[in-house]
Amino acid sequence: MTTHATPRPGDPAITPALVAEHGITPDEYDRVVAMLGRTPTLTEIGIISALWSEHCSYKHSRPVLKTLPTQAPWVLQGPGENAGVIAIGDGLAVAFKIESHNHPSAVEPYQGAATGVGGILRDVFTMGARPIAMLNSLRFGSLDTPRVRYLVAGVVKGIGDYGNCVGIPTVAGDVMFDAAYEGNPLVNAMCVGLLREEELIRAKAEGVGNPIIAVGARTGRDGIHGASFASEDLSAETEAKRPRVQVGDPFTEKLLLEASLELIRSGHIVAIQDMGAAGLTSSSAEMAERGDVGVTIDTMKVPVREAGMTPYEILLSESQERMLVVATRGREAEVKAILAKWDLVAEVIGEVIAEPVYRVTEGDRVVAEFPGTRLVTDCPQYHPEARESDAAIERRTRDVAAIAEQPEEADPIWTLTRLLEAPTIASKRWIHRQYDSTVRTSTVAGPGHADAAVIRIRGTRKAIAVKTDCNGRYVYLDPRVGGRIAVAEAARNVACTGATPRAITNCLNFGNPKKPEVFFQFREAVYGMGDACRALETPVTGGNVSLYNENPQGAVYPTPTIGMVGVLDDAAHATRMTFTTPGDAILLLGEPREELGGSEYLAWIHGTVAGAPPACDLDAEKALIDAILEAIRAGHVRSAHDCSEGGLGVALAESCIADETHPLGAEVDLSAWPALSRRALLFGETQGRIIVSTSDADAVTAIATRHGVPVYRIGTVRLATDGLTVQVGASRWTAPLATLADAYHGAIPRAMSRAAAETVGTEGVA
Amino acid sequence: MKVGVVSFPGSNCDEDALLAIVERLHESAVLLWHKDHDLQGADVVILPGGFSYGDYLRSGAIARFSPIMQEVVAHARRGGPVIGFCNGFQIACEAGLLPGALLRNVSLQFRSMPVTLRVETSQTVFTNAATAGARLTMPIAHGDGRFTADADTLTRLESEGQVVFRYVNAAGEPTEAANPNGSMRNIAGVCNPGGTVVGMMPHPERALEPLLGSTDGLVLFESLLASVKA
Secondary structure, eight states: OOOOOOOOTTOOOOOHHHHHHTTOOHHHHHHHHHHHTSOOOHHHHHHHHHHTSHHHHOTTTHHHHTTSOOOOTTEEEOTTSSSEEEEEETTEEEEEEEEEOHHHHHHOHHHHHHHHHHHHHHHHHTTTOEEEEEEEEEEESOTTSHHHHHHHHHHHHHHHHHHHHHTOOEEEEEEEEOGGGSSSOEEEEEEEEEEEGGGOOOOOOOSTTOEEEEEESOBOSTTTTHHHHTTSOOOGGGGGGGGGSOOOOHHHHHHHHHHHHHHHHHTOEEEEEEOOTTHHHHHHHHHHHHHTOEEEEEGGGSOBSSTTOOHHHHHHOOOSSEEEEEEOTTOHHHHHHHHHHTTOEEEEEEEEESSSEEEEEETTEEEEEEETTHHHHTSOOOOOOOOOOHHHHHHHHSOGGGSOOOGGGGSHHHHHHHHHTSTTTSOOHHHHTTSOOSTTSOEEEOTTTSSSEEEEOTTSSOEEEEEEEOOHHHHHHOHHHHHHHHHHHHHHHHHHTTOEEEEEEEEEEOSOTTSHHHHHHHHHHHHHHHHHHHHHTOOEEEEEEEOOOEETTEEOOOEEEEEEEEEESOGGGOOOSSOOSTTOEEEEESOOOSOOTTOHIIIIIHOOOOSOOOOOOHHHHHHHHHHHHHHHHTTOEEEEEEOOTTHHHHHHHHHHHSSTTSOOEEEEEOTTOTTSOHHHHHHOOOSSOEEEEESOHHHHHHHHHHTTOOEEEEEEEEOGGGOEEEEETTEEEEEOHHHHHHHHHHHHHHHHHHHHHHHHHHHHHO | OEEEEEEOTTBSSHHHHHHIIIIISOOEEEEEETTOOOOTTOSEEEEOSBOTTOOSSSTTTTGGGSHHHHHHHHHHHTTOOEEEETHHHHHHHHTTSSSSEEEOOTTSSOEEEEEEEEEOOSOSTTTTTSOTTOEEEEEEEESSOEEEOOHHHHHHHHHTTOEEEEEEOTTSOOOSTTOSSOOGGGEEEEEOTTSOEEEESSOGGGSSBGGGTBOTTHHHHHHHHHHHHO
8 A cells, every 4th residue: 555644844855874874774764665655754764763673673583582482371461562461370460571771771870770660660550460579680890990880879779769769669689790791781670560360451452433542741852762772782972872861750650550550440441551662653553563453643632841842753752651542432531530630641642543554643744654564564574693703612611620729719718708799699788778678568578588589469378479580601601501591590599489480571681683693692592591481381471672782892791681470379488598597407409510610709709701601401400499399388498598609608608697687607518529629519500409498307308309309418507606617528617607797798888888989070971 | 446548649658558557457447638638537647658749859848738738737736646657757747747857868878678666655646555665676768767856856855755766776775877867866756745646767567467577566556556445
């Protein structure tokens, strides 16, 4: 079909330079001309630049993403909606999603992070779910640089101020520091919401004649081209794009949350979607595409913040706290009344039409018109070349066993203490004490207490456990194995709290996919995640792809962040990571191997990221999860903590000191593995291991053995005054808990207190 | 007992307070909409935590002008019990129901953590079932919690028994390290001269169940029940 649109007076001519400025390739432009049968208008160029950006179109990632498993009997909504949804029993369901706000946070950390939280909240409550928990997965460069400390302080304050005001507890996450993230911090926010199954609503435009209503905040000129900004590398010119970062208003978000849930429950609307990336353009086009209907929108009817805004600006604005609603015809007044109760505006700006077009008018003038849903579906898909980089192969195959120990390592307590103060391992209390983690009075285990956060579900005995995870070093060194580990570790964390891992959302943070080595990382990591999701029966329900996380110094570590949700049938089973009772037996489920590759030990003590990452045996992981869940449900487990960064040594120390108010000592004998080097035994990061404390070692041993999981009694919980004692063969070392606790709890506050003195200097730079 | 919990548009602990009354105390409670002028016959009014109207200007500064607050102030003037938690404490101060003001935390950061409180007086509607000197553990979660008043007011509060709670360490001492926000004299909560209006920065409604880590808030709600039933 032919479409018609008229350029506005004063629109620039459509030249190759203008097309290129919009990030549209010559081939893509040819597709647009073929689709329209004519030269596009400026407004249409703007729409295409947003919808065909990587951020909105997944044009480089979709074919690979399609290989991920998405089905399970409990999955109510898989990928393709605002958020995924799983059933948790009792007629209840949880909606959850993770999303990146990396690029905005790199140039404006406070607003970048805050609006990331706002966006993911809206994705969840537009499904009809009330948000009940927030998580954040953050990656920064070294805390030694003032710029990084400035980013950390700004991002944390942005996350806190937004979530605290809306009143959703921020309960968990993960934070890692590595020079690879120096110029490109990663800020991934996850939200989890609760709904009754029948309240689930989808963002699918339906019903010819139904009005399309803009709801919430007015549209301004902020954030124009945010989606395309997020689809290119950062560079020296990036600073000039700071106006593309939106500004958040959490109070309006809170009003919008309440109004949206009331709208959804009122029965007056058929669909609702956040005006997120690419604002009005993507929300309207995506809702039309899902419903396979036409839409027409008049930009003159959109409530705006300032006079003289063009259709181009109104369509591409990423002003925050806005929703697009399709209402049932005749219910406009009721919709407006609900919004008015919350002092928000609602204006009819268009309608669902039978004619298969996506049309934008400015009063009577048609300024953009696309045939049917081809605006979304005609976006090209790319299958870039994939080839592992020689540098990664060289790093992986390096003989890390040949790296000589430093003289101080003769005393493993020295090494342990150093590792406990590594920011990636150290307590993140400086961060999470800025987040309200107890609002909504349902937080059973908050940040820093357990391997995952546990949130009870009111009115039932149930709880959910949630966690984010990903070790980008492993993925860099071996993307397939690293992708598997990201899922397996998140599942193990959730299981350590007593929850059955159920499903994941993912946030795939990578570099420029047009580079073969980056696309190789992407493809292999996704394959690895798929392997683990199938083995552990945790399908993918959605997520977000963030590419182009690179700058002239190079790309970030490939970081496919996993957001895992698990379910406890009885909240009383919720299990923490810290020892509780002197005299309890300490058991190790799983066993150590000679694996140092990719470890925090090599990175922090030796400044080396090299070697093959630890192996990931998915059958063993599944058996381990089944064993720990059975032991916890039988009531035998007093604490459970998985071994991850820093290995067995760090995990034991954390079980002693992570709870500042109730530290306990331990006496441990690790002589059962004489063939292992001491550093691999203590600090290697072999997967599939959990440290358990129990009053009934025999019962736990029997359960583990029945599941085919190796189990060793390695020690006993002692009083705090006894410290942590480790024996290997004839050697024996004891560390006072105060030393370990000072390293663990003091490291990040000490590093950040240096930042305060420098704030004045760095804000000028930023 | 019937409790009215005020819902400002930015309140986010109103449901928590309501559920505390209904599920933990098994008493009746209703939400009072900020645009209304009706206390719906409530014996007690709770001003819950949150960000009343966004609090971009100053915490609680706009809330005092809301329709419902006119009724709450009248209720308080009649001797009716009014309890403010966190943002509710800030609003009570702004509305002139309580002395002093809550300024930005001295750290300039939001603080979310458990604190230990010492009960300083049992002569209020919210502490009559507690013992003076008793220690209670419960969460705080605020950015503007630094209690501040002029010297005369502080002297009067101390001498008249209007300091209700203080932040203390495990040994019960009001040390600087135990003070999470820089409050003058470690003050965590105060009351009016009659002990019928009480404001506190900590969240007793978050400390009512073993599952959530503390039941130390119960004694305060039981006090409320006792004073209304009396």
